[in-house]
Amino acid sequence: MSKEEKELRKDELDLVQRIVKRMNVLVYASLFIVLVAMFNIMAPDTAERWFGETEKEALPEEVVAAISDDLIENGIHVKTGLIVDDGFNQVKATCLACHSAKLVTQNRADREGWKKMIRWMQETQNLWDLGQNEDIILDYLAKNYAPEDKGRRAPLKNIEWYTLED
Amino acid sequence: MKKKRIGIHELYAKDPIEADRLLWGRESDPASRRGFLKQAGLAAMSLALGSKIVHANEMPAGLIPTLLDQPQSDFELPGKHPDLVVLNDKPWNVETPAHLLDDVITPADKFFVRNNGLVPENIDVDTWELTIDGESIPEPITFSIAQLKELFKAYTYQLTIECGGNGRAEFNPPAKGNQWSTGAVACASWTGVRLKDVLEYCKVKSDAVYIGYYGKDLHLSRNPQKVTISRGVPIKKALEDETLIAWAMNGEDIPVLNGHPLRLVIGGWPASVSGKWLTRISVRNIIHDGSKMEAPSYRVPKYPVAPGETVKDEDMKIIESMPVKSLITYPKTGATVKKGQTIKLRGHAWAGDLAVKEMHISVDFGATWQKANLKPAPNRLAWQSWDASISLKEEGYYEVWAKATDEKGISQPMVVPGWNPKGYLNNATHRIALKVI
Numbered sequence: 001m002s003k004e005e006k007e008l009r010k011d012e013l014d015l016v017q018r019i020v021k022r023m024n025v026l027v028y029a030s031l032f033i034v035l036v037a038m039f040n041i042m043a044p045d046t047a048e049r050w051f052g053e054t055e056k057e058a059l060p061e062e063v064v065a066a067i068s069d070d071l072i073e074n075g076i077h078v079k080t081g082l083i084v085d086d087g088f089n090q091v092k093a094t095c096l097a098c099h100s101a102k103l104v105t106q107n108r109a110d111r112e113g114w115k116k117m118i119r120w121m122q123e124t125q126n127l128w129d130l131g132q133n134e135d136i137i138l139d140y141l142a143k144n145y146a147p148e149d150k151g152r153r154a155p156l157k158n159i160e161w162y163t164l165e166d
Numbered sequence: 167m168k169k170k171r172i173g174i175h176e177l178y179a180k181d182p183i184e185a186d187r188l189l190w191g192r193e194s195d196p197a198s199r200r201g202f203l204k205q206a207g208l209a210a211m212s213l214a215l216g217s218k219i220v221h222a223n224e225m226p227a228g229l230i231p232t233l234l235d236q237p238q239s240d241f242e243l244p245g246k247h248p249d250l251v252v253l254n255d256k257p258w259n260v261e262t263p264a265h266l267l268d269d270v271i272t273p274a275d276k277f278f279v280r281n282n283g284l285v286p287e288n289i290d291v292d293t294w295e296l297t298i299d300g301e302s303i304p305e306p307i308t309f310s311i312a313q314l315k316e317l318f319k320a321y322t323y324q325l326t327i328e329c330g331g332n333g334r335a336e337f338n339p340p341a342k343g344n345q346w347s348t349g350a351v352a353c354a355s356w357t358g359v360r361l362k363d364v365l366e367y368c369k370v371k372s373d374a375v376y377i378g379y380y381g382k383d384l385h386l387s388r389n390p391q392k393v394t395i396s397r398g399v400p401i402k403k404a405l406e407d408e409t410l411i412a413w414a415m416n417g418e419d420i421p422v423l424n425g426h427p428l429r430l431v432i433g434g435w436p437a438s439v440s441g442k443w444l445t446r447i448s449v450r451n452i453i454h455d456g457s458k459m460e461a462p463s464y465r466v467p468k469y470p471v472a473p474g475e476t477v478k479d480e481d482m483k484i485i486e487s488m489p490v491k492s493l494i495t496y497p498k499t500g501a502t503v504k505k506g507q508t509i510k511l512r513g514h515a516w517a518g519d520l521a522v523k524e525m526h527i528s529v530d531f532g533a534t535w536q537k538a539n540l541k542p543a544p545n546r547l548a549w550q551s552w553d554a555s556i557s558l559k560e561e562g563y564y565e566v567w568a569k570a571t572d573e574k575g576i577s578q579p580m581v582v583p584g585w586n587p588k589g590y591l592n593n594a595t596h597r598i599a600l601k602v603i
Contacts, residue, residue: 161500
């Protein structure tokens with residue numbers, strides 16, 4: 001055998017060995033599944049007590065998703081659409097207790113304007129006293145969701161062009 | 167064997183306090199219904215939210231944190247067209263792009279959604295009740311839906327309802343609230359009984375001033391004691407033939423998001439007077455003082471104000487009839503056409519309590535106007551369809567503007583009309599973009 005052939009042979013052997021190792025894992029896993037299944041069939045009550053979901057563990061999918069969903073893309077928290085900046089956590093925990101993040105992201109106001117909205121929610125919508133977090137939340141909103149001057153009528157935006165047939 | 171997995175909404179709908187305990191181990195102060203007793207459940211809820219709950223001792227009991235209450239995607243809205251635009255998902259506020267309002271009678275799946283609270287769960291048509299009460303009703307009377315159908319003649323009308331805040335997105339400085347562009351309007355065919363017949367049956371007294379509705383939608387705070395919205399109209403408007411207590415839209419059940427099984431439909435006025443999930447109508451001997459009747463909700467200044475000006479509550483008046491307005495529903499904005507190609511245009515026009523007298527379109531930013539064909543309304547308070555055709559001789563960017571004029575000679579402004587603190591009543595001419603190549 002040439003040197004190259006030997007190396008090729010060695011690679012093949014390595015591959016076979018790796019496959020056998022994987023197979024082992026598969027066999028053990030299958031055995032385990034079969035055992036669990038038999039246990040479930042033969043002693044269902046005990047199985048339920050040991051492995052069954054208790055009420056506390058059976059968290060709804062939404063809760064599980066929320067725990068694991070902290071994805072941020074281009075500075076935007078994907079789940080809420082909020083800009084990630086100082087005060088983001090306070091806004092998330094306070095504002096989103098009652099309403100959708102979309103009510104924040106679609107609005108624009110200066111600090112005074114946002115403060116008025118908070119006062120209105122406190123007077124009429126059961127919002128609680130925000131204490132020292134009010135300043136943090138107002139700084140975040142005034143910086144990230146400030147008004148733009150649109151003039152008396154803005155140009156048409158976001159036009160998707162298409163061909164109109166006769 | 168395995169326990170049924172139930173959703174977070176089901177749990178909270180059944181028993182919010184119990185749901186708090188089950189999910190988070192949370193116990194609140196039984197007297198104030200707020201906070202976390204001995205901090206129980208606070209850590210679990212904070213972990214799920216990914217941040218500390220600020221002022222946790224103030225947090226009302228039985229509240230699903232909204233972060234956990236987000237829908238999986240924007241398109242999960244049952245019975246609604248996928249191209250509707252979701253402005254808000256708690257509460258649901260969804261608008262219809264202009265080209266989807268092309269039908270003369272708006273189909274249910276293209277009818278906008280403007281909710282102030284949470285859609286009621288477990289609606290049972292058979293046990294649903296409507297009570298008529300108030301100072302100007304001698305003895306409160308309760309009807310089932312079957313009784314309403316049996317006791318009174320049913321009428322069907324095409325009625326235009328438009329949210330008072332439709333067009334808010336254009337105001338400068340911006341006004342708070344849902345940023346509607348043009349799509350919070352629709353004209354469906356409604357079937358129900360006349361409110362006037364029902365009030366007469368209940369022997370309404372001559373001192374009646376206003377009606378106020380109550381519905382079953384739950385306040386966002388999930389506090390059942392808090393009324394989400396309770397508005398109404400003066401008795402004169404209430405007694406018009408077209409004011410309906412309706413159970414059907416376009417011959418079918420009203421969509422749940424739009425008020426099934428029973429709602430008021432009062433055409434031509436801000437849609438917020440047409441109460442959904444209707445359970446009670448109070449006939450008042452004063453101007454109704456329910457939730458969102460107070461300033462600044464659904465009110466505008468009594469006199470014109472400068473953009474951004476602070477207006478005192480006592481200087482605000484309740485919005486009544488909506489102003490003249492129109493839409494171009496065909497073609498969809500963004501059309502590219504050939505030189506000289508005939509372009510058919512169409513849309514609808516409406517004017518609150520009034521009829522639309524004339525309809526014009528412009529392709530030169532309002533310098534010249536061409537008259538469009540305008541059809542009469544099938545009945546009072548229904549929008550009127552219009553059509554026109556144009557042909558453009560030169561290449562370039564164009565905008566088609568549409569302008570309606572009501573029977574009193576009042577037209578739509580070409581710029582955004584008078585600024586007001588809450589951003590109501592923007593009836594500026596609708597515009598679409600066209601390109602000739």
